[in-house]
Every structure is written in C-alpha cells, then in structure tokens.
Amino acid sequence: MITYKNISFQYSKNNVVINNLNLHVKERDIHGILGHNGAGKTTLFRLTLGLLKPQKGKILLGNNDISYMPTDNGLYENLTAFQNIEFRAKIFKVSQDVFNTEANLLLKQLHIFKRSNELVLKWSTGMKKRLALACALIANPKILILDEPTNGIDPESLNIVVNMLKKINQNGVTILLSSQDLNFISKACNYISIIQSGNLVYENSINVNTNIEDIYLKYTNSNVEE
Ligand SMILES: Nc1ncnc2c1ncn2[C@@H]1O[C@H](COP(=O)(O)OP(=O)(O)OP(=O)(O)O)[C@@H](O)[C@H]1O
Ligand SMILES: [Mg+2]
Known part of the structure; x- marks a missing residue:
C-alpha cells in the first residue's frame, strides 16, 4: 500500500533525518511506527503526504485517498x-x-x-x-495516517479509539500511526517498525504475546540528555 524505497531526507545540510529507509506498509495493516522523540516519525509522515520531498529515493502509494x-x-x-x-x-x-x-x-x-x-x-x-x-x-479514506493519536487520552477513551481503528481496518482501511504509548500499540497494531535516528532498526508482526517494551528497549538506545 505504501512502499518506501531508499528514502533519505534532511531539512538542512549535515543533518540527516531519514537515512536510506526501506519499508513496506501492507494493505490492511495497522502499522505502528515507534522511536524516540526526534527519531523521524513525523518527518516520515510528512514525506508520505508529499508535504516534504525526499532528496533520495521514492515513495510509492497504492492509493491516494489519505487522511x-x-x-x-x-x-x-x-x-x-x-x-x-x-x-x-x-x-x-x-x-x-x-x-x-x-x-x-x-x-x-x-x-x-x-x-x-x-x-x-x-x-x-x-x-x-x-x-x-x-x-x-x-x-x-483508504489510508489513515495518525501522528500520536492517543496523547492525553484516558484508558476508557483509548479503548474506544482502538475499537474504532479495528472496525475501520476490518472495513478495508490501512492505518499507519506513530505513538509513544506501547500499551496502545500492542492493543491496536498488527505490525511495528522502530526508527532510531532516521534508520529503520526493527520491523515485524506483533500479537498479544509480543513484549513490545523489551523490543523497544533492545532496539533503541537512550538519548536522554545528561
Ligand atoms: N521543520 C524542521 N526544520 C528543521 N529540522 C526539523 C524540522 N522538523 C523536524 N526537524 C528535526 O528532524 C528530526 C526528526 O524530527 P521529527 O519531528 O520527525 O521526529 P519525531 O520522531 O516525530 O519526534 P517526536 O516523537 O518528538 O514527535 C529532529 O531532529 C527534529 O529536530
Ligand atoms: Mg513527531
């Protein structure tokens, strides 16, 4: 549904934000993008929407009905x-x-x-x-892109949102989202990717038994300022 082929992007010289990224978002997936603050998630979405243009690579979109x-x-x-x-x-x-x-x-x-x-x-x-x-x-839409859709949402409302996403997904909508909420990711998504400093460092299917926190900690390094 969405294919990223060798995408590289920088806002300014010597500041690579997306680094030769290859990724495929399958039709009917609920695909979660994880990564630290500043990893490049929002930039990737802006590239997908055509609001930014990659300096290298191509983004192939199977359908233009995007929200x-x-x-x-x-x-x-x-x-x-x-x-x-x-x-x-x-x-x-x-x-x-x-x-x-x-x-x-x-x-x-x-x-x-x-x-x-x-x-x-x-x-x-x-x-x-x-x-x-x-x-x-x-x-x-046929493709729904959600940048941190659950920030500030209470647990009950979170379930309402998860159920809504699953329902529209069953009706054929492909969903690409970013979130820092691993509980939400594990409830909503069937596939995750992790971006670290603009590099894709992990991607795989997930299910109810997947320990996302373990995977997240393993594939991201701490970027906490000292
Ligand atoms: N308009 C811009 N001009 C210059 N640099 C930018 C711009 N927008 C983002 N950046 C830089 O690009 C990098 C990636 O930012 P981006 O917003 O894509 O990260 P993110 O993964 O969405 O982070 P967060 O989890 O905080 O939302 C950061 O280093 C950020 O400072
Ligand atoms: Mg962001």
Whole structure:
C-alpha cells in the first residue's frame, strides 16, 4: 500500500533525518511506527503526504485517498466540534447525504456527540483527540495516517479509539500511526517498525504475546540528555 524505497531526507545540510529507509506498509495493516522523540516519525509522515520531498529515493502509494491526523490535531478551536467536522467534509467534497448520516454517527461512536455544539477551545485534550480522529474519518479514506493519536487520552477513551481503528481496518482501511504509548500499540497494531535516528532498526508482526517494551528497549538506545 505504501512502499518506501531508499528514502533519505534532511531539512538542512549535515543533518540527516531519514537515512536510506526501506519499508513496506501492507494493505490492511495497522502499522505502528515507534522511536524516540526526534527519531523521524513525523518527518516520515510528512514525506508520505508529499508535504516534504525526499532528496533520495521514492515513495510509492497504492492509493491516494489519505487522511492525516497531525500531532497537534489540526482543529479550529474557534469553531464548534460539529463545524470542524463539517469544514473537513467540505474540503474533501463529502456529499451532503453521506455527511448527514456519518458525522453524527462518528461523533456518537467516539462519545463526543453531546457537546458537539460547543467551541472546541472549551474541550479537554482527550476530547479534541477524538474529534481530530472523527475529522480524519469523515472523508472515508483508504489510508489513515495518525501522528500520536492517543496523547492525553484516558484508558476508557483509548479503548474506544482502538475499537474504532479495528472496525475501520476490518472495513478495508490501512492505518499507519506513530505513538509513544506501547500499551496502545500492542492493543491496536498488527505490525511495528522502530526508527532510531532516521534508520529503520526493527520491523515485524506483533500479537498479544509480543513484549513490545523489551523490543523497544533492545532496539533503541537512550538519548536522554545528561
Ligand atoms: N521543520 C524542521 N526544520 C528543521 N529540522 C526539523 C524540522 N522538523 C523536524 N526537524 C528535526 O528532524 C528530526 C526528526 O524530527 P521529527 O519531528 O520527525 O521526529 P519525531 O520522531 O516525530 O519526534 P517526536 O516523537 O518528538 O514527535 C529532529 O531532529 C527534529 O529536530
Ligand atoms: Mg513527531
């Protein structure tokens, strides 16, 4: 679905952020990208979306129907939740019929319907995350890219998000996400990759018995400043 072929990228000279990366995201996978702060996860997503261009290599996309949820949610705080999802639907040219049925359904499924006429700036962190997910889903994408979708989300809401991702995945959506939350990764993903300083250092399928923390610690070195 997404193939990265010998991708190298740097924002400026002598500052390699993605280093000759080869990776394939299979259709129908829920593929989690792990790595320390600054490893290159968000950069990889921006490259995938075409917002940045690699200096070397190619990215092959099997389908152009991509929705993206950025780390900072990409919401308009001075609009209501409902207006945010409406605005997103207009950008993606979602038909009025589809919007009428899907918008409220998504808001209800993500348990954020009741306050959807409030301005987003009044919402909590976790509610905004769920709204950002609803905004990404209203376009009915084939590929969903989520950059840290569960930051600040409580355990109950996390399960709501996991269930939502599994459901749309069963309906054919390929999901590529990044997260620092290994519990979320183990619940949501069937495949993980680990990036360390722009290098792919690990990739494999995972299942309920996989100890992701062990793998993560083994394949990443501490970058804590002294
Ligand atoms: N716009 C930019 N200009 C210059 N350097 C940048 C820019 N954006 C990111 N970088 C650098 O690129 C490297 C990778 O950053 P990136 O945001 O991709 O990491 P990340 O894995 O998403 O980290 P985090 O877990 O903190 O979100 C870092 O060294 C960062 O400082
Ligand atoms: Mg990031």
